[in-house]
Amino acid sequence: MNYSSRISGNHIAIFLFHGVTLPVDCAVRNYTRKHIERDYFATVLRALKQAGTPVSMNDILNHRELGTPLPPRPFAVTFDDGFRNNLTVAAPVLVDEQVPATFYITTDFVERNRMSWIDRIEFAVEQRLQAELQLPWGPRRFHGDEERRAFLSEIRQVVKNDLMIDAEKLATDIQTQLGVAITHSSSHPLDQKLSWSEVRALAAEPLFTVGGHGHSHAILDSLGHQDLECELDTGMRLLKEKAAVQGPHYSYPEGMPNCYSARVIEALKQRGVRCCPSAIDGVNDSTADLFHLKRVMVV
Numbered sequence: 373m374n375y376s377s378r379i380s381g382n383h384i385a386i387f388l389f390h391g392v393t394l395p396v397d398c399a400v401r402n403y404t405r406k407h408i409e410r411d412y413f414a415t416v417l418r419a420l421k422q423a424g425t426p427v428s429m430n431d432i433l434n435h436r437e438l439g440t441p442l443p444p445r446p447f448a449v450t451f452d453d454g455f456r457n458n459l460t461v462a463a464p465v466l467v468d469e470q471v472p473a474t475f476y477i478t479t480d481f482v483e484r485n486r487m488s489w490i491d492r493i494e495f496a497v498e499q500r501l502q503a504e505l506q507l508p509w510g511p512r513r514f515h516g517d518e519e520r521r522a523f524l525s526e527i528r529q530v531v532k533n534d535l536m537i538d539a540e541k542l543a544t545d546i547q548t549q550l551g552v553a554i555t556h557s558s559s560h561p562l563d564q565k566l567s568w569s570e571v572r573a574l575a576a577e578p579l580f581t582v583g584g585h586g587h588s589h590a591i592l593d594s595l596g597h598q599d600l601e602c603e604l605d606t607g608m609r610l611l612k613e614k615a616a617v618q619g620p621h622y623s624y625p626e627g628m629p630n631c632y633s634a635r636v637i638e639a640l641k642q643r644g645v646r647c648c649p650s651a652i653d654g655v656n657d658s659t660a661d662l663f664h665l666k667r668v669m670v671v
């Protein structure tokens with residue numbers, strides 16, 4: 373895809389990445405390209421720099437709050453979740469290219485090297501070429517890579533549209549039915565998360581900013597009042613205590629329109645957050661609300 377075409381005039385383009393890896397040999401894992409390869413990442417960054425001017429999320433915040441001008445055709449680079457490869461693979465490329473980036477960290481991923489529910493399911497499905505399972509919405513079977521990918525896509529689709537499904541429980545159920553180990557954590561390059569010292573290393577680089585992205589990665593608007601407060605407070609306390617990060621930057625886990633609301637935004641504002649992009653596809657005009665910023669996912 374031509375990402376440079378998303379940069380234009382006075383629009384603010386914010387690009388969303390998750391992982392940047394060296395080549396990995398997997399049959400079905402990463403079929404959505406949540407992690408992109410390093411050389412491709414460098415190519416994308418250079419193309420973006422040709423088309424526009426890199427800015428930080430702080431620049432965007434200052435522009436909206438103080439009226440500080442942005443350069444023409446501004447674009448920002450952001451990462452969600454806190455994969456270790458953000459530091460080990462992406463950061464050196466960003467420094468080489470002198471592109472600022474903001475890393476939104478899910479604190480329990482760091483605390484316990486936790487995997488997200490969908491990574492747990494992908495990790496399990498990678499280990500079985502064929503299977504028959506009973507899912508909450510009916511029996512399913514797969515045989516071969518194409519059907520494994522279709523199986524994973526269907527799960528993504530169903531869970532995304534039904535916030536009542538307990539995704540972690542579903543992941544455990546699928547791991548059990550596939551007869552693989554119940555896995556919450558893995559040292560595979562597609563799973564390894566930053567340690568706290570690595571979060572501190574990112575935060576120490578002047579080009580980089582660290583922000584929050586939930587504690588457990590729960591969808592914020594699916595949580596009741598107390599759970600929402602706990603999810604936000606736990607994550608912010610850990611970022612502050614373990615990485616001395618205490619700032620205005622946050623991004624919504626999942627970031628789709630059904631994942632946040634005025635109630636969530638109010639809870640974030642009460643805790644000092646002033647800028648929180650979604651994962652809704654799009655670019656932003658110069659009057660865009662800092663809690664409704666759109667992003668362009670790079671795959």
Ligand SMILES: [Zn+2]
Pocket residue numbers: 452453585589624625626
């Ligand atoms: Zn996320």
